[in-house]
Amino acid sequence: MLGVLGGMGPMATVDFMAKVVRNTPASCDQDHIRMVVCSAADIPDRTAAILGEGPDPLPALRETLLRLEAAGATRIAIPCNTAHHWHAALQAETPLPILHIVDAVVDQLTGPKDARIGVLATSGTVAARIYQDRLGRRGYACGLPDAAGQDEVTRAIRLVKAGHLSEATEILRREAEALVAAGMQAVVMACTEIPVALATVEGPLRASLIDATEALARACVAACRPEVALAA
Incomplete structure (x- = not known):
């Protein structure tokens, strides 16, 4: 049974669950995988913690993980890119495998191993080098927006969380197009609000x-x- 450590944010968690359902080859209810979900929206802000501007979310992440384990989960997914800064610490707390979102992305890349991959993510994900390091170990170069562009990405993510999708769409479209124009072979939507x-x-x-x-x-x-x- 898949345990979903969610709530970061709630809309992104619902989007993830829908994508699990859509990607499951099924002809009846019983063909779908079982899921137990904790939408723990009270987990402290991950980017603020990484940037030294807010409380550590690890205790709340750990508590939610243990709830999922107690509920019978056999593996864990965390539909929040920035929360993967604590992936190793959380994995040390449980025998259950915690799937890593960057590994899942890399497994889907089809271009040459020296391709340049653009990343649109929170400032916390960027500062923690969650994508840069893991992509680099697999031979990919990572491209990011400039400082002004990153500020715009941050603003757009906040707009999604607040439900202002149309304005966020225009900002993120512009930043994605800028990365493509800069020579990126692909652009990862590396914050779960961005695909929304x-x-x-x-x-x-x-x-x-x-x-x-x-x-x-x-x-x-x-x-x-x-x-x-x-x-x-």
């Missing part, structure tokens, strides 16, 4: 976008499908 805002984007840009939420959902389905077969 760019869901309606079509045309050439759509082909360049990689949805980290979708990648994690697919990895979860692949990991959990043997359990569905056993239960059938």
Whole structure:
């Protein structure tokens, strides 16, 4: 059973769950994987903690993880890119495998190993080098917005959390297009709010976008499908 350590934010958690369902080959209810979800919206802000501007979210993350474990989860997904700064610390707390969102993204990359991959993410994800380091270990170069562009990405993420999707869409479209123009072979939507805002984007840009939420959902389905077969 998949345990979803969610609530960061609530809309992104719902989006992740929908993508798990859509990516599951199923002809009836019983073909879907079982999920237990804790939408722990009270977990302190991850970016603020990384930047030294807010409380440490690790205790709340740990508490939520243990609740999922007690509820019978057999593996864990965290549909929040920035929270993966604490992936190793959380994995040390449980024998359950915690799927890593960046690994899920890298497994879906199809370009040459020396490709330049753009990343749109929170300032916390950028500062913690969650994507830069893990992409680099797999041979990819990582491209990021400049300082002004990163400020705009941050503003757009906040707009999504506040429910102002149309304004966020325009900002994020502009920043994604700038990364493509700078030579990035693909652009990862590396904050779970970003795919929500760019869901309606079509045309050439759509082909360049990689949805980290979708990648994690697919990895979860692949990991959990043997359990569905056993239960059938």
